[in-house]
Amino acid sequence: xxxxxxxxxxxxxxxxxxxxxxxxxxxxxxxxxxxxxxxxxxxxxxxxxxxxxxxxxxxxxxxxxxxxxxxxxxxxxxxxxxxxxxxxxxxxxxxxxxxxxxxxxxxxxxxxxxxxxxxxxxxxxxxxxxxxxxxxxxxxxxxxxxxxxxxxxxxxxxxxxxxxxxxxxxxxxxxxxxxxxxxxxxxxxxxxxxxxxxxxxxxxxxxxxxxxxxxxxxxxxxxxxxxxxxxxxxxxxxxxxxxxxxxxxxxxxxxxxxxxxxxxxxxxxxxxxxxxxxxxxxxxxxxxxxxxxxxxxxxxxxxxxxxxxxxxxxxxxxxxxxxxxxxxxxxxxxxxxxxxxxxxxxxxxxxxxxxxxxxxxxxxxxxxxxxx
Numbered sequence: 614x615x616x617x618x619x620x621x622x623x624x625x626x627x628x629x630x631x632x633x634x635x636x637x638x639x640x641x642x643x644x645x646x647x648x649x650x651x652x653x654x655x656x657x658x659x660x661x662x663x664x665x666x667x668x669x670x671x672x673x674x675x676x677x678x679x680x681x682x683x684x685x686x687x688x689x690x691x692x693x694x695x696x697x698x699x700x701x702x703x704x705x706x707x708x709x710x711x712x713x714x715x716x717x718x719x720x721x722x723x724x725x726x727x728x729x730x731x732x733x734x735x736x737x738x739x740x741x742x743x744x745x746x747x748x749x750x751x752x753x754x755x756x757x758x759x760x761x762x763x764x765x766x767x768x769x770x771x772x773x774x775x776x777x778x779x780x781x782x783x784x785x786x787x788x789x790x791x792x793x794x795x796x797x798x799x800x801x802x803x804x805x806x807x808x809x810x811x812x813x814x815x816x817x818x819x820x821x822x823x824x825x826x827x828x829x830x831x832x833x834x835x836x837x838x839x840x841x842x843x844x845x846x847x848x849x850x851x852x853x854x855x856x857x858x859x860x861x862x863x864x865x866x867x868x869x870x871x872x873x874x875x876x877x878x879x880x881x882x883x884x885x886x887x888x889x890x891x892x893x894x895x896x897x898x899x900x901x902x903x904x905x906x907x908x909x910x911x912x913x914x915x916x917x918x919x920x921x922x923x924x925x926x927x928x929x930x931x932x933x934x935x936x937x938x939x940x941x942x943x944x945x946x947x948x949x950x951x952x953x954x955x956x957x958x959x960x961x962x963x964x965x966x967x968x969x970x971x972x973x974x975x976x977x978x979x980x981x982x983x984x985x
Contacts, residue, residue: 616829623825623833630807631837639843642668642801644795644847649849651786652855652914666746668692671719672699679720684716688923689749695870709734716746728752760788785946786860789853791913793944794937796845797872798907802900804838805887809896812887812980835880842876850944864942867949870941874959878966880930884967889974895936907933934958 632638666801670686672679675745683699686692695714709732719730731750733743759766811817820826853859883900890896910924911933920928928934935958942949949955 620829627834627837641800649792664734666715668707668716669695669714670699671702671705673722676724678724715742721781785857788943789859790941793849794940798879799843800841801883805883808887864949868943871982874962878962881966881970885973935961
């Protein structure tokens with residue numbers, strides 16, 4: 614049988630083995646889709662509306678100051694009022710405790726009082742909505758003070774954002790490319806599960822006794838996982854673009870290079886796990902630990918630079934960090950091959966792949982020698 618025919622049959626066999634495995638479907642197709650949709654909905658602002666915060670107002674005793682503030686608060690467009698009229702402190706306090714409102718505002722009790730209280734739920738004290746309400750009220754108080762004093766602000770702040778990417782870069786683009794990198798990486802980490810089973814059942818030993826070229830066997834398996842990676846990229850990209858309005862600025866050369874090197878590197882890591890895993894459970898445990906560690910430390914959901922400083926050396930060692938950066942270079946930033954940082958990341962990915970493959974191969978050979 615020619616090498617081409619042998620490769621075709623091995624490719625078909627790997628394809629059937631991979632897609633018959635339920636965990637492959639879950640970790641490589643459903644899990645990335647579910648995770649991306651959840652994060653897009655939570656952080657992507659895809660609710661179809663702008664930011665809103667529900668509030669209630671307490672007016673202990675009506676006076677000219679409280680009436681003035683009440684009138685101005687009604688003009689803040691991001692506030693949704695639980696009750697159109699001020700409520701009692703007991704009622705407002707209950708709403709805050711029951712999380713029926715994001716914040717309770719207590720107006721000054723007298724005309725001479727200069728304190729306006731903001732009451733929030735302690736469990737939500739640090740969430741983004743509470744922080745936003747506090748910021749809005751702080752600015753509101755400053756403007757009210759200026760209005761009362763009859764002063765005109767001497768300075769104003771205009772906020773602008775810049776990026777090394779395109780002007781329309783947004784969080785959906787960032788998250789989409791992160792999820793694509795994660796799903797392709799998981800395809801490699803979890804994709805060697807069939808080798809553990811084949812070795813446990815003695816199929817690898819029997820396969821070595823046949824005319825099948827083991828190199829073609831490995832190449833066919835690698836090709837199948839690359840096909841799976843392409844499916845993941847296409848599926849997640851379609852959901853991100855048409856479901857959440859993500860923008861793409863493709864650099865095809867960068868995308869192909871990082872995809873090929875990254876897929877090989879993570880397959881090699883999965884190969885290493887398979888080389889010293891004696892059971893399916895131990896392999897899945899190793900793959901899960903590696904996947905979850907890299908998921909939260911490699912800049913998938915947020916920039917790695919936002920992590921505590923003592924974790925930065927760890928992020929710079931992990932291969933997923935460079936794979937994510939490379940995928941973003943190829944899909945969002947539209948740059949890559951002309952960047953030195955891109956090639957540094959590719960070099961580190963390649964090093965990870967080479968080292969783990971060599972170690973995995975040595976372990977497999979040693980085990981085969983022991984059995985023979």
